[in-house]
Amino acid sequence: MRKLMSIWGVLPRGQQLFLVLLATFIVIPFVVLLFLQVYNAYRLTQLGNDISVKQEEWKYRAASLNANVVPESLKSPASQFAYQLLEAHADLVAERRLVVTIQQPLGERKLKSGKILTEEELLSAATDGIQEIGETECAALRETLAAECAVMSATGRAIGENAYEYQLQLAFSEKNALGAVDPKAAYEFLVTRSSPGKTATLSRVYFGKSAALRKRIYQDVADTCGAIRKKSGNCSVTTLSIASKLDRGTPMVRLAASAAYASLVPANDITASTR
Incomplete structure (x- = not known):
C-alpha cells in the first residue's frame, strides 16, 4: 500500500486526475455492472427454485389430504375443497350449502275481510317471513x-312491482352414508356435475307449486348420488343450488338447479375404462 502511495505521489497532477476519472467513469461502473449481473443471476436462480417449489406444492397438499x-x-x-367436504360427509359443516333463490308475488292488497293493505304492509309481511321460509326449506331438505x-x-x-x-x-x-372406502386401496377423486330435476325444470308452473317441485329436485339429487354410490361405492353431494324465478308480470315461475357430487373411484376402474 505504501509503495502504491509513493508511486501515486510522484505522478504528475494531470495523470492523477486522469486516473481518478478513469476509476470514476470506467472501473467503478464496470465493477458495479459485474456485481449486478452476478446478483441478477442469483435472483433468477432463486426465482426458478421458487417457481419449481410452487409448481410442486399441490402434490404436497394432495398427499396431505x-x-x-x-x-x-x-x-x-376446487378439487381439494370438494374432497374435504367428502371427508366431512356425515358432519353439518357451513361449507356444504344449498343456495336457494325463491321469487314470488307480494300478494293481494285486498284481504277477504275487506281490509286493504298498503305496499309497505305487504313488504313488511314478506320480510317477517324470511326466517320461516328458510326453516320450511330446511324441513323439505330433511324429508x-x-x-x-x-x-x-x-x-x-323487493323486486320490480309486487314481487x-x-x-x-x-x-x-x-x-345417506358416504359408502365404502378402503383405506388401503388406491383411488381417483372425481367430481360429477348435473342439472337435477329435469322434469321439474322443463316448464313453468304457478309459484304456489314451486315448493313441491324443489322438494322433488332434492329427492332427485339424493337418488343421483345413490346411483353414483352404487356404481363407485361412495358419493357425497358437495354443492347444490336451486332458483325459482318469476316470469315478469305473472305468478308463474321457472326452476333451474345444479348439483355436484364427489366420489372416490378405485384407480383400477379408471385404468380399465381408459384401455
Whole structure:
C-alpha cells in the first residue's frame, strides 16, 4: 500500500486526475455492472427454485389430504375443497350449502275481510317471513336429502312491482352414508356435475307449486348420488343450488338447479375404462 502511495505521489497532477476519472467513469461502473449481473443471476436462480417449489406444492397438499388418492385428481383448489367436504360427509359443516333463490308475488292488497293493505304492509309481511321460509326449506331438505339442516343466511328484497325475492343459504349433512372406502386401496377423486330435476325444470308452473317441485329436485339429487354410490361405492353431494324465478308480470315461475357430487373411484376402474 505504501509503495502504491509513493508511486501515486510522484505522478504528475494531470495523470492523477486522469486516473481518478478513469476509476470514476470506467472501473467503478464496470465493477458495479459485474456485481449486478452476478446478483441478477442469483435472483433468477432463486426465482426458478421458487417457481419449481410452487409448481410442486399441490402434490404436497394432495398427499396431505389422502396419500392413497391419485395426486393429479386433487390438483386444483376446487378439487381439494370438494374432497374435504367428502371427508366431512356425515358432519353439518357451513361449507356444504344449498343456495336457494325463491321469487314470488307480494300478494293481494285486498284481504277477504275487506281490509286493504298498503305496499309497505305487504313488504313488511314478506320480510317477517324470511326466517320461516328458510326453516320450511330446511324441513323439505330433511324429508329428502339431509339428516341435518341449518339456516346459515336468509335475506329478502323487493323486486320490480309486487314481487319479492328470498335468498337462502342452508348448511346440511346428508341422510345417506358416504359408502365404502378402503383405506388401503388406491383411488381417483372425481367430481360429477348435473342439472337435477329435469322434469321439474322443463316448464313453468304457478309459484304456489314451486315448493313441491324443489322438494322433488332434492329427492332427485339424493337418488343421483345413490346411483353414483352404487356404481363407485361412495358419493357425497358437495354443492347444490336451486332458483325459482318469476316470469315478469305473472305468478308463474321457472326452476333451474345444479348439483355436484364427489366420489372416490378405485384407480383400477379408471385404468380399465381408459384401455
